[in-house]
């Protein structure tokens with residue numbers, strides 16, 4: 001039986017519940033690139049139980065171990081007891097942040113995420129999302145330059161910035177007939193880096209004659225801060241977003257999100273985060289009922305699938321990757337495929353459910369060697385399909401998969417399903 005939110009934070013009980021069956025080991029993203037019992041779900045659970053009982057000091061070694069989990073939830077999906085390894089690791093990362101502090105560049109990054117106006121300025125200066133990615137390499141290169149050592153060649157492909165963010169490029173209210181209306185939560189990567197996702201979503205809503213409210217005051221869902229243990233940022237942004245969503249929720253049918261991580265954070269992780277703040281937990285639960293992933297809502301609540309079926313089939317072959325935060329956390333996996341296959345041929349990769357290896361800010365900086373290794377099998381299986389396009393409704397997956405394909409010399413192009421659907425509607 002699944003654990004309740006309250007059970008989840010009883011680490012010692014969870015540790016006692018693990019029957020050490022090992023079913024989680026073959027699917028574990030970190031264990032697949034670092035085959036050590038301590039970096040496996042049952043290893044994490046054992047150590048967390050010992051920490052909570054006072055038998056394990058939260059020292060640098062323990063910090064290093066607990067920061068090695070990708071939070072992909074692959075273990076939870078196969079565990080016969082549904083033990084929530086990812087959630088207890090998210091909790092202990094707050095203890096780690098309090099004891100060891102948070103690196104300056106992560107603090108700077110999270111400060112941006114707390115203030116949209118600051119983020120907008122930083123974005124104009126080309127700073128947003130380049131910060132963490134380049135920080136470590138810059139540090140190493142400045143050291144190597146000082147000692148006349150060769151500069152490290154880049155093995156990282158970062159997303160480029162668009163000239164004007166999605167939210168700043170459009171009016172807040174877009175009228176498409178006035179019969180139906182949805183709000184859009186766009187997410188930071190789609191707002192600043194992959195603007196075509198939002199533009200495509202607006203094109204789809206226009207064809208469907210559904211008004212759009214861009215909810216311009218939205219703040220980052222705070223997933224990057226949550227996965228890093230910066231709970232002050234989570235508290236501030238989550239409370240702001242809940243109050244803000246409450247202010248317009250009655251005026252819209254849904255709040256649609258073309259991003260798996262943001263959607264899972266708003267719908268699921270806010271409730272987990274507020275497990276010890278009952279009033280906020282109840283408010284999060286009530287208002288986030290209106291949140292849906294974009295393909296999920298479009299397939300179940302509009303005629304889009306039929307409309308696409310009336311359009312031409314096009315030649316590019318698509319393979320679809322299931323983001324952990326979409327399939328494993330929200331059960332969304334058929335919807336994007338059902339919409340895409342109306343116009344494109346889909347060829348499935350050998351394991352679409354395998355985590356891409358993004359893993360969050362710490363994994364993309366201090367533990368980048370793990371993220372890079374975890375991306376290798378995903379790039380290889382994409383290449384094997386010979387697809388022209390790889391698609392996933394998640395821009396964190398997009399960053400990681402693009403980087404993995406770049407490192408492996410795979411030339412498949414990445415598109416969010418919303419971009420593919422908007423393109424098909426034009427045919």
Ligand code: SF4
Pocket residue numbers: 017018019020021022023024025041042045075078079080081082083
């Ligand atoms: S699958 Fe669950 S019960 Fe089995 S070893 Fe892993 S965490 Fe423990």
Ligand code: SF4
Pocket residue numbers: 027028029030031040041044068069070071072073074075076085086
């Ligand atoms: S969340 Fe992913 S990386 Fe972490 S223990 Fe579970 S399977 Fe392994």
